[in-house]
Amino acid sequence: MTSMSRNSNHGDHHQARYARERIINLARKVDPQGIRTTGIITKPDTLVKGSESKDSFVKLARNERVKFRLGWHVVKNLDSAHKESLKSTLETRNAEEKAYFKDSNFKSLPSHNVDIESLRAQLSKVIFNQIRLELPRLVDDIEQRILTARPGPNRTGINDQRAFLIQLSQTFQTICQAAAIRSDYDNDFFQSDESSEKRLCANLMNKHFEFAENLRKWGSQWIIVEKKSPFDIRSRTHEKAITDACRLLKRGRGREVKPPILCLGHVRRPIM
Numbered sequence: 001m002t003s004m005s006r007n008s009n010h011g012d013h014h015q016a017r018y019a020r021e022r023i024i025n026l027a028r029k030v031d032p033q034g035i036r037t038t039g040i041i042t043k044p045d046t047l048v049k050g051s052e053s054k055d056s057f058v059k060l061a062r063n064e065r066v067k068f069r070l071g072w073h074v075v076k077n078l079d080s081a082h083k084e085s086l087k088s089t090l091e092t093r094n095a096e097e098k099a100y101f102k103d104s105n106f107k108s109l110p111s112h113n114v115d116i117e118s119l120r121a122q123l124s125k126v127i128f129n130q131i132r133l134e135l136p137r138l139v140d141d142i143e144q145r146i147l148t149a150r151p152g153p154n155r156t157g158i159n160d161q162r163a164f165l166i167q168l169s170q171t172f173q174t175i176c177q178a179a180a181i182r183s184d185y186d187n188d189f190f191q192s193d194e195s196s197e198k199r200l201c202a203n204l205m206n207k208h209f210e211f212a213e214n215l216r217k218w219g220s221q222w223i224i225v226e227k228k229s230p231f232d233i234r235s236r237t238h239e240k241a242i243t244d245a246c247r248l249l250k251r252g253r254g255r256e257v258k259p260p261i262l263c264l265g266h267v268r269r270p271i272m
Contacts, residue, residue: 020057020060024066027039033069034066034067034068034069035069036069036070037068037069037070038068038070038071038072038073038122038123038126039060039061039063039066039068039071039072039073040072040073040074040075040119041057041060041061041072041073041074041075042074042075042076042077043076043077044057044074044076044100044104044106045076045077045100045104054105055105058105058106058108058109060072061073061074061106061109061113062109070122070126071113072113073113073114073118073119073122074101074106074109074113074114074115075097075114075115075116075119076096076097076100076101076115078093094115094116094117097115097116098115101114101115174187175187175189178190179198179199179200179201180200180201181201182201183199183201183202185199185202221234222234222235222236222241222244223235223236224236224237224238224241225237228240
């Protein structure tokens with residue numbers, strides 16, 4: 001719905017045309033085909049009788065210049081004096097509006113295109129038709145939701161309840177085995193998991209490979225280089241690393257035949 005008003009205090013025909021086109025352009029942005037828009041012209045009594053501007057608005061109200069499928073409508077606003085005094089009742093206002101349209105340039109328009117009462121009836125008809133179009137789809141949607149939300153069989157007896165709980169536990173066990181042991185993610189439970197948090201086995205293996213890569217890159221206490229730098233205490237040549245490792249093995253030797261595993265902690269450092 002687009003509303004268009006004209007005030008004679010704001011200029012001539014060119015200003016009215018500019019305001020009209022600006023409002024119509026706004027309506028075209030949301031309704032390019034003019035299918036859902038009802039044009040409403042307000043303050044027709046502020047136009048000079050017989051002027052070019054008034055004739056232009058009459059043609060607009062006839063749906064000749066800018067065509068909307070729902071057409072145009074003209075309403076007369078409540079006078080400022082009546083607004084301030086609050087003496088004008090709704091019936092008085094409507095009567096004054098009807099009298100105005102009988103003696104103005106807009107009297108050539110069909111009765112259903114002028115005054116507030118016919119606008120109310122027209123809008124009610126538009127809303128009714130829209131509801132009538134949407135209602136079948138709404139009914140179909142409700143029926144589909146009823147089918148998907150339909151409860152299962154009654155479980156009034158203790159045996160039925162026990163069987164239902166056993167079935168739930170078996171389903172839970174199957175999903176857990178699929179995630180943790182078999183790496184089977186075909187169940188619908190895993191399909192909605194965009195972040196893959198439910199895929200336990202995959203997450204464990206990914207963490208395993210990530211830890212192994214970090215250990216390979218950053219886990220060694222020494223860095224093997226071809227030529228040792230005097231400023232890098234972590235660097236070792238291959239020969240120096242073997243010598244230091246043998247020294248650590250001798251220092252940590254016990255009664256075992258194989259080299260002690262505990263001494264490897266001296267050549268490994270924690271991964272933070």
